[in-house]
Amino acid sequence: MTGLGWGSIVRLGLVQAAIGAQVMLATSLLNRVMVVEYALPAALPAGLVAWHYAVQLSRPAWGHGSDRGRRRTPWIIGGMALLAMATVAAVGSLPLIAGGAVAGYLFAALAFAGIGAGVGAAGTSLLALLASRVAPERRAAAAAITWIMMVAGIVVTSGVAGSLIDPFSLARLAAVTAGVAGTAFVVATVAVLGVERGRVLADAPPPSEDFPTAVRTMWADRDARRFTLFVFVAMLAYSMQDMILEPFAGLVFAYSPGESTRLAGIQHGGVLAGMILAGVGGNAFRGRDATGLGRWIVGGCAGSALALMGLAIAARVGAGWPIAANVAALGFANGVFAVSAIGAMMALAGAGGVGREGIRMGVWGAAQAIAFGTGGLVGAVAVDVMRRATGADAAAFTLVFACEGGLFIVAALLSVHARRSRREPLIAVAA
Template identity: 30%
Template sequence: MKFVRTLNNARLAFFSIAYGLSGALIGGTLNRIMIAELGLPATLVAFFFAIPLLISPVRVWLGYRSDGYPVFGKRREPYIIFGALVIGLGIIATSRLAANPTKVTALLLLSGSLSFMLYGLGRNLAHNTYQALVSDRYTGTYRTRAITFYEVATLLGSVMGAGFIGKALETYDPAKLISVATGVAVAIFLLATFAAIGQESKNQVAETAAEQARKMPFQQVLRDVVFADPQVRILFTLVICTFIGTLAQDALLEPYGALVLGMSVGDTTRLTMYWGLGVLASMLMSGLFLIKWLGYMKLMRTGIIASILVFIGLIVTGLMGNVGIFKSLVFVMGIGTGLAGAGMLSAIISFTTPIRAGMLMGVWGVANMVGHAVGNLTGGILVDSVRYATGNAFFAYSSLFTMEAVILLVALNLTTKLNANTSRAHVEETEILAGVAAAD
């Protein structure tokens, strides 16, 4: 029995790999082809790629449906598999769009918007329900460690996918692009199906949770369980602040290295590798032992504090002009981001309950998307504005690092006010499911 459970837990990771693979094709390949090969305006391509983020609020409603409206008696598996199918269809549609050179027309705008909307809908449905399934399957510290391990699997899927797709499309050919995209779409569907099938067990707690989830209309749940809960508002703000604070510089480190420290193109390109290794190492360590030793709250605070110190260090390094220290700080930045991310993921999954797992995962997913979008936008605007006003690249990027440090201080303060056990969803769980679990 223990062997079967371990095997099922391992199977779940294949969805994370599939999810990472889908992001590698869309985010790492199609954007380059649309701009460099097809000559489409960067603004139009950016709009297309923003669509999955713009429709992310649908995750909340999709999560509500998954919580309360089982399909074939299952709350999660069918939604994950259908979501993977929609991801695949979206990938095929977007690749066909990218494989056919065309001028910017109303038809291109419409077809591109619909293709990316299809892809985004599938991503939001499948990933949100998958996270709810992970929440359902694990308890206690196993739950917080599991969500971290599966996030590492997503990163590995992205890396492996980028390598495979890069090799297959070394020389661009429209027919080959469609062939590779179709293969990726099929692989995503098969991997997700293999991961999801047979993961849910029927019991009285699950049935009662589904009944309770659909008792309240969607609008009432939003009002009473989400918007009216101070703990939900605190965590939502914390997630946004943490993402802005750790990722606003995401696309701006390389220009900082070039403009302030005089680094070459090759050196700045490798910065992403240093950062990524730091993230991967810290998340692996978090899943293996740090969450168990420290608890997710101390882990998140450690990551936030480390990130604040790194941003201060980046400013000092810019004054010193020391490239070696800068590279080391980028690696430490990755470690801080990974620790904060692992702690935040653990906090998020600790807030979920069997009744509201899908819906609450949707809420946190929206916070994630908002944090990413606002962070990227704010970072670029701030750097451009300060550089335009002062004509000094160091001042411009230092203002960004200072802003991130301040936002992370806000996030650090918010962690002191967080208590999952007092949230309305947890109170609801205690009142309704405690007796059922004891009798089951």
């Protein structure tokens, strides 16, 4: 099997960028609008985002389906089409929800289910395509490139959307969302067409086992099982601030929707810088297979914990705190951690044999989805509960940011313990 060249890897990175741009609108900007502009409980958008992650528990099925087929491109394009339509529908549900109509909540739940299914189908198949067609010595670099491009897409979309929706109106929000969704679908479709050239799994027969058997086979692998556990714990820590950062900026620092969206762009810019550093420093771009990424994972977790403690202090200090710099530091540390973990994931995906990359990526994607859904919902609900209990926004956000920082410390300790094991589990094996 001929491996993908750098040009094809970059093209697939455009698909990842298109996915990230749309998910940012649904999980970040729309969350902020619901909580601040429409004064809805933070638990509502958090619940919808948690629901879209719950739907992503179907990722192993999407991955297994693409494993058993001969082409992954239809799964990617189909998922992108569903994601674009569902993102537009999610914004369309907002006036119905604001008016108290039950149909609005049902429509929103259906839209976020479509977002979860679209991300699951397109994202899992994309990662499986990379894992199956990229040469082993290029897998870590491919992971870094595609995630760097995803974050770049989020940064660009955050900046453009933040500029276009001020002064805020629902009509502006709907127009911006439709424009982003349509552009993302076209870019992703053009990028992926022709990459496979009909040879993705042509040189090996597709796996014959059914879905339950494929999952059991993958779970019997000790390294894959332990890596799944690490993915869950680390991503739980990673996700708790997702649903509260923009409301935090609006409630504590009085940021407008455009300002808070641009603050999210600053965070993602930090993520981008951290990913580039980890990609270079972690040997991702040096023709080696992710060697030494364990140290970068630990450093990213520790740095994320420190930045979150800074945000906990910021909630108390208020306007005098350098919030933009703090958020940029958080993004940077998150980026170091994320690209290192993804590089390890990509390296381990091919260990199950040719034609089984999809099921592995699907299981890890499902673990990540459970963690993201749980973390985002727990963070938002904790903020709601603490705001009601204390009557103070500062105390609520301080508690949640501090708890998230503590989880990152736990993740770092888990990875250090794994690296010290004489049997080289988790990080060392994944790298």
